[in-house]
Amino acid sequence: MVQVMERTRERAGLKQTAAPAVPDVRPLVYDTKLLNLWYGNHHALKNIDLPIRENEVTAIIGPSGCGKSTYIKTLNRMVELVDDVRTSGEILYRSRNIFDRNYPVEELRTRVGMVFQKPNPFPKSIYDNVAYGPRIHGIRNRQILDEIVEKSLRGAAIWDEVKDRLNTNAYSLSGGQQQRICIARALAIEPDVILMDEPTSALDPISTLKVEELVQELREDYSIVIVTHNMQQAARISDRTAFFLSGEVVEFDETDKMFSNPEHKRTEDYISGRFG
Amino acid sequence: MRITEKPPARVLIDREAVAGRMGFRKAVNAAFSVLFLSATLLALLVLGVLFYRIVSQGFGHLSPAFFENFASRMPEKAGVKAALVGSLWLMAVVAPVSLILGIGTAVYLEEYAKKNRLNDFIRMNISNLAGVPSVVFGLLGLTIFVRALALGNSILAAGFTMSLLILPVIIVAAQEAIRSVPRELREASYGMGATKWQTIIRVVLPGAVPGILTGSILALSRAIGETAPLIVIGVPVIIQFLPAGVLDTFTALPMQIYDWAKRPQAAFQEVASAGIIVLLALLLAMNSVAVLIRNKFQKRY
Amino acid sequence: MGNPAAPKRATVRQMIAKSAGNKRKRAAERAVPVVLFLIAAVSVLTTIGIVGTLVAETVTFFTKVPFWSFITGREWLPFSNKDAQFGILPLIIGTLKVTFIAVITAVPIGLSAAIYLSEYASDNTRRIIKPVLEVLAGIPTIVYGFFALTFVTPLLQTVIPGLKIFNALSPGIVVGIMIIPMIASLSEDAMSAVPNPIREGALALGATRFEVAVKVVLPAALSGILASVVLATSRAIGETMIVSLAGGATPAFNLGFTDSIQTMTAYIVQVSTGDAGYGTPIYYSIYAVGFTLFLFTLLMNWIAHRITKRFREAY
Missing domain, CATH: 1.20.5 (Single alpha-helices involved in coiled-coils or other helix-helix interfaces)
Known part of the structure; x- marks a missing residue:
């Protein structure tokens, strides 16, 4: 099993930046404490405890319906767009409880960018897509916007592909390009954390590889939480991995350790493909 | 076996x-x-x-004179000028009033309204309103706008009445258009820290504009052909001047056609037909615009 | 990458942080739902206005004319100076005559068109026919009224010798034509909603298209079809201009279709175009008639609502 993972990693041609030497010294970005969440009567998240650290990629894996998407959407309170959601416990973002009444949710979402399962660019030009965030936050100076757009598109490794057609509709791009536009859009407001909810599930293998490479680069500047149903992907790109099952965190550890030597039987069963 | x-x-x-x-x-x-x-x-x-x-x-x-003449007792001199201009004035009131009310209501119901009895009641009320005969709206206009608010048989009184008449149609069209904007786009906007109103103004409404326009133009073309409410609120027929403002008396195309159609002389039947051609041409133009918009923006998502 | 951008990064964040405290933005965010709710309340106010107006003026009417003689009277002679009579039955009968003819004209044609469109027509045919039906639905009723008076009535007179220039038949047929698109499109919606596997199941057993349409699709779509007919009936009851132009102004308490009649709507138009003084019984009578009309259409809409709710098929 372990060898399979290693090989996948090599084949993907990714540099092995995930150093097991990363100790628990990096500052905390998020700290989840005893989080519970209900959709109506459905208990979707149960007693979650999970720290997320700066400049790391934290992967969340688990079978569908395990609560991994719900959890990542709780981190920027997007989960509240659904009616009838209740939570208990707390999530500290930079030591501040995001469920605090006085915490404006818009401020949280400005600091925490999100990339979604399906590429969801606006039906606007590439430029307007990337400039959307700065504009809603009051930046109107064209020169500054130009700079932000270029920097974000470069940051999302798509500048060279689109620099000559910034005014064309983002819908004319391929799925993989659209997803990178969405990443650029998230980068434009210079977030602290980027949440990625199965960002490659709708993409072809080549586009997937590009996004994975991009995640590796983004780690230098951002803290990243990525939900994925693809265990190889988690093994390839993440520093730490949390395994969710039926709304609980079964195991959370450094990725290499988790995939080579899982502590729990259920984790082992899942990563070796016995279910899910 | x-x-x-x-x-x-x-x-x-x-x-x-x-x-x-x-x-x-x-x-x-x-x-x-x-x-x-x-x-x-x-x-x-x-x-x-x-x-x-x-x-x-x-x-x-149909001749240039037909468009330049006012109403007349003599069929050969009868023209459509006051009626055509009056109908355009009426639209100038109905379009903004009904669009603001219709889109505002639709945005409220689709984006803000929580599931509760009050909002269910508003929804049910709108579908019932759609079934009320236009002549009854005329009675409402007569009591409220013409008499209680003392607007008389002015463009404003008729415009308000017509706006309420087509309001349910516009609301339903706008609701459907707003619902057709994918949830993912809203999420993208919220995810960037946009507020609800920013998301509505910058993402939802731009996406819904084609649908709203198509439905609204069809609703407005209904208003332009409606006769009964105008009769009930007392819009006159023989008018020899053009209105100068929204508080002036006016007449409208369907009123004029109704008057001509009622007259016994055969020559007035031709005048009525000519008036109908003008009305239908106006409707055709509006409907073509609606179809063009619909075809241009179909399947955007 | 990353490093050269580092100083810049702080500035964008600062710019964003600066605008976050924008008071106008926050105030707008709180005011908007209130304003939109008030706008949405206009439709409720409209209903209250309609019901309030009708009830208030009708009550005034009943201080001048006894309620009982209004709902049981067989004579409607409001303009008689000496002996004005306000018995609404002739107006109701006039309305029902027109509605009856309209429904028996529109249901067979509308339903046939719906079956054809839903079960027989190819996509291309449908793409042509449906817009044409929409055009039919978009023609102003004043145009239909003119058509009834100047074309349908003379045409019918060549077939039915005793037909008066104003009668119930001609406006009835034309109101029927007007509601065909409504029945056709709503019924077609109901039939198209019947899932294809049900059709395929029957076709695979060797049923013909006609058998599938009549024995499988029609029963499954029955509630939607009934609702469409009831809604179209409601529309026919409230129709005003066609009956004003072609129906006449003679309230009649009989069952003939060839003589001049008057419907409730046509009476309201007659009074509105005349010069009945404000405050006279005639003035208030249009509200009493309007209220009666409103109750009829409300009843129809309620029935349609019940039908769709009660028989909603669970596929």
């Missing part, structure tokens, strides 16, 4: 009888398919006859 007889299933169905009835059944099918088609074509035929009658009767009367 060996089975010597045929299986019972075969005995129950007499294949020859089935085959024998087949011809009859196919004939019935063919006969009815012709019948259904002819019924459909009949409806289309009526439309053709209607257009043919109107155009053949009224075309001779």
Whole structure:
């Protein structure tokens, strides 16, 4: 099993930046404490405890319906767009409880960018897509916007592909390009954390590889939480991995350790493909 | 044990009888398919006859003078000027009022309204309002706008009445258009820290504009052809001047047509037909715009 | 990458942080739902206005004319100076005559068109026929009224010798034509909603298209079809201009279709175009008639609502 993972990693041609030497010294970005969440009567998240650290990629894996998407959407309170959601416990973002009444949710979402399962660019030009965030936050100076757009598109490794057609509709791009536009859009407001909810599930293998490479680069500047149903992907790109099952965190550890030597039987069963 | 007889299933169905009835059944099918088609074509035929009658009767009367003359006792001098201008004035009131009310209500119901009894009541109320006859809206306009608010039989009174009449149509069209904007786009906007109102203004409404426009133009074309509410609120017919503001008295195309159609002289039938051609041309233009918008923006997501 | 951008990064964040405290933005965010709710309340106010207006003026009417003689009277002679009579039955009968003819004209044609469109027509045919039906639905009723008066009535007179220039038949047929698109499109919606596997199941057993349409699709779509007919009936009851132009102004308490009649709507129009003084019984009578009309259409809409709710098929 372990060898399979290693090989996948090599084949993907990714540099092995995930150093097991990363100790628990990096500052905390998020700290989840005893989080519970209900959709109506459905208990979707149960007693979650999970720290997320700066400049790391934290992967969340688990079978569908395990609560991994719900959890990542709780981190920027997007989960509240659904009616009838209740939570208990707390999530500290930079030591501040995001469920605090006085915490404006818009401020949280400005600091925490999100990339979604399906590429969801606006039906606007590439430029307007990337400039959307700065504009809603009051930046109107064209020169500054130009700079932000270029920097974000470069940051999302798509500048060279689109620099000559910034005014064309983002819908004319391929799925993989659209997803990178969405990443650029998230980068434009210079977030602290980027949440990625199965960002490659709708993409072809080549586009997937590009996004994975991009995640590796983004780690230098951002803290990243990525939900994925693809265990190889988690093994390839993440520093730490949390395994969710039926709304609980079964195991959370450094990725290499988790995939080579899982502590729990259920984790082992899942990563070796016995279910899910 | 060996089975010597045929299986019972075969005995129950007499294949020859089935085959024998087949011809009859196919004939019935063919006969009815012709019948259904002819019924459909009949409806289309009526439309053709209607257009043919109107155009053949009224075309001779269409002349530049017809557009420059006011109403007259003499058919050859009767013109559509005051009515056409009046209808345009009416639209100038109805369009903004009904759009603001209609889109505002739709945004409230789709984006803000929580699931509770009050909002359910508002929804039910709108669908009931859609079934109220236009003449009853006329009675409302007469009591509230003409008398209580003392607007008289002005453009404003008629415009408000018509706006309320077409309000349910616009609300429903706008609701559908807003609902067709994918949830993912809203999420993208919220995810960037946009507020609800920013998301509505910058993402939801721009995405819904084609649908809203199409539905609204169709609703406005209904308002431009409505006669009964205008009659009830007392819009006059013989008007020899053009309105200068929204508080002036006016007349409208369907009112003028109604007056001409009622007159016994045969010559006025031609004038009425000419007026109808003008009205239908206006409607055709509006509907073409609606269809163009619909085709241009179809399947955007 | 990353490093050269580092100083810049702080500035964008600062710019964003600066605008976050924008008071106008926050105030707008709080005011908008209130304003939109008030706008949405206009439709409720409209209903209250309609019901309030009708009830208030009708009550005034009943201080001048006894309620009982209004709902049981067989004579409607409001303009008689000496002996004005306000018995609404003739107006109701006039309305029902027109509605009856309209429904028996529109249901067979509308349903046939719906079956044809839903079960027989190819996509291309449908793409042509449906817009044409929409055009039929978009023609102003004043145009239909003119058509009834100047074309359908003379045409019918050549077939039915005793037909008066104003009668119930001609406006009835034309109102029927007007509601065909409504029945056709709503019924077609109901039939198209019947899932294809049900059709395929029947076709695979060797049923003809006609048998599928009549024995499988029609029963499954029955509630939607009934609702469409009831809604179209409601529309026919409230129709005003066609009956005003072609129906006449003679309230009649009989069952004939060839003589001049008057419907409730046509009476309201007649009074509105005349010069009945404000405050006279005639003035208030249009509200009493309007209220009666409103109750009829409300009843129809309620029935349609019940039908769709009660018989909603669970596929």
